[in-house]
Amino acid sequence: MSKSFTKVAVLALAASVVATPALAEGEWSGNVTLTSDYVFRGVTQTDGAPMVQGGFDFASDEFYIGTWASGVDFGDGTSTEIDVYAGWTPTVGVFDLDLGAIYYWYPDAPDDPSQNFVEVYAGAGTTLGEFVDVGASVAYSPDFYLETGDAFYWSASAGIPLGESFGLDASIGYSDFQDTGGDYTDYSVGLTTSLEGFDFDFRYIGTDIDGNDDTFVVSVSRAL
Template sequence: MSDLFRSSILGLSLAAAIGAAEASDLPSKKGPPPAPVAPAITWFDIAFSVKGMTDYNFRGISQTDRKPAIQGGAELQIYNNLFYLGVYGSNVDLATSPTAEVDFYGGIRPKFGDLSFDFGVWQYYYPGEKQLIDGAGVFWTPKNTDYTEVYGKVSYTFAESLTLGANVFYAWDWLGTGASGTYASLTAKYNLPFLEGLSVSGELGHYWLGTTNLAIWSTVPPTNLPDYTYWNAGASYTWKNITADLRYHDTTLSKSECFLLTADPRGISLGTGRSNWCGAAFVATLSFDITASSLGVFAAK
C-alpha cells in the first residue's frame, strides 16, 4: 500500500471521528418530553332538562292517571359533576290531589374510568294535597304523602357501547304510610353500532314494601303492603340535545293490589276497590337537555 493511500485512509478516519464527536456535543433537536397537561376542571355547571310524556310512569305506577305530563328541572354540578344538587317538578293526578310533585335531591358521583357510582338523598314533596276521606268517614290516604329516599347506584361501561348497572333505594316512611320501602333494580343499555345516538335499554326491579302505621292511618288498621316486580324495555334516539324514547312498562300487581297502593279515587267511587294505574303501558317521551357550560358559561379551566 502506498504512503499516499495510507495517509488518505488515516485522514478520512480522523475526520469521521472528529465529526462524530462534534455531533455528540450538539443539543438534541427533540428536546425534553412535554410536561403532562392537567385535565380541565369544570368547577361549576348547571344542567337543565325539560320533558313531555304521554304518561308519568314511576316504577310501574302511573302518577297522572295515565294522562300526559310535563316535567322540568335544574341541577347544580360541582367539580366535574362529582357533587350535585337538584330540583325537579312534574304535574301529577294522585289520590290526595296535590298541585304538583316537586323533588329535591343531592349527592355525589365518584367515577373511576368506566366504573361510576352515585350516592344521594331524594325528597318527594307534594304541595297542596288533601287527605282522601270518603262519605262514610273512611280515611284512604295519609294527610301528608311526602317522603324521603336514600339511594346508591353503580354502573360499568364496556367499550363505550354496553352499560350495566345496579340500583338500591330505601324509604323509611313510604308515601307517609309508615311502611318502609326498598326498591332494587338491574339496568342495561346498549348503543347500537349502525346508527349513532340510537340505543336500547331496560330495567328489572323489585319493590319490597312494609306494614302501614296505625297511628298515621287512623281508621285503617295496619296493613301489609304488597311487594311487586317491575320492568321496562324500550329504545331511544338522541340528536344533539333532544332525545325521543318509546318504552313499555309493566308490573306483577293485580288491580286490587294496585288500588291498595294508590287509593285510586275511581276504585272508591265505583265501589270496585280496583285500579288500572299499575298495568301494562307504552310511554313515549320527548326530552331536551342542555348545560350552562355548553353555552360557554362555567367553561372548563
C-alpha cells in the same frame, strides 16, 4: 333530573328517577320533558294522561344538587310533585357510583296521611366490553309514601348503542315494603334517540301488579 328518562337509564335510580347527568365542574343544566304518561316504578302518576315536567341541576366536581317537578293526578286533589335531591358521584376502579338522597314533596296533597317522603340511594354502573352499560341500585325510605313505613327499591339495568343514533335499554325493579306487604316487580324496555337537540324515548313499561295494565310511553325532552 328528568325521571321519565333517567330513572330507567343505566343506573335505574329512582326517579326516577335518581341518576343525575354528568356535568362539568360548576355547571348549571336544565331540562324540560313532555311525556304521554308519567310512570314511576311501573305505576302511572297521572292517571294515564300526558304531562309536562322539568328540572334544574348544579354540579361541581363529584357533587350535584337539583330539583325536578311534574304534574300528577292521584284522584285526591294532588296536582304537583316537586323533588329536591343531592348526591356524590365518585369513580372507584371501573365503577361509577351515585350516592345521595331525594325528598319527594307534594305541596297540595292532603295532610293525613302524608304523601311526602325521603329516600337515600346508592348505585353503581360500569361498561362491559366496549359498549354494554350495566348498573344496579338500591333506594331506601324510612317512611315511604302515605306513611307506609320502611321500603326498599332494588333495580338493575343494561343498555347498548344501536349504531350512532339509537340506544336500547332494559331495566327491572323490585319494590319491597317491609311493613305493609304488597311487594311487586316492574320492568321496562326502551328505545332512545336524539334529533335536532331533542331526545326521544319510546318505552314499554309493565308490572306484576294485578289490574295494573302495561303501558307504552312516548317522551320528548330537551336540555336547557
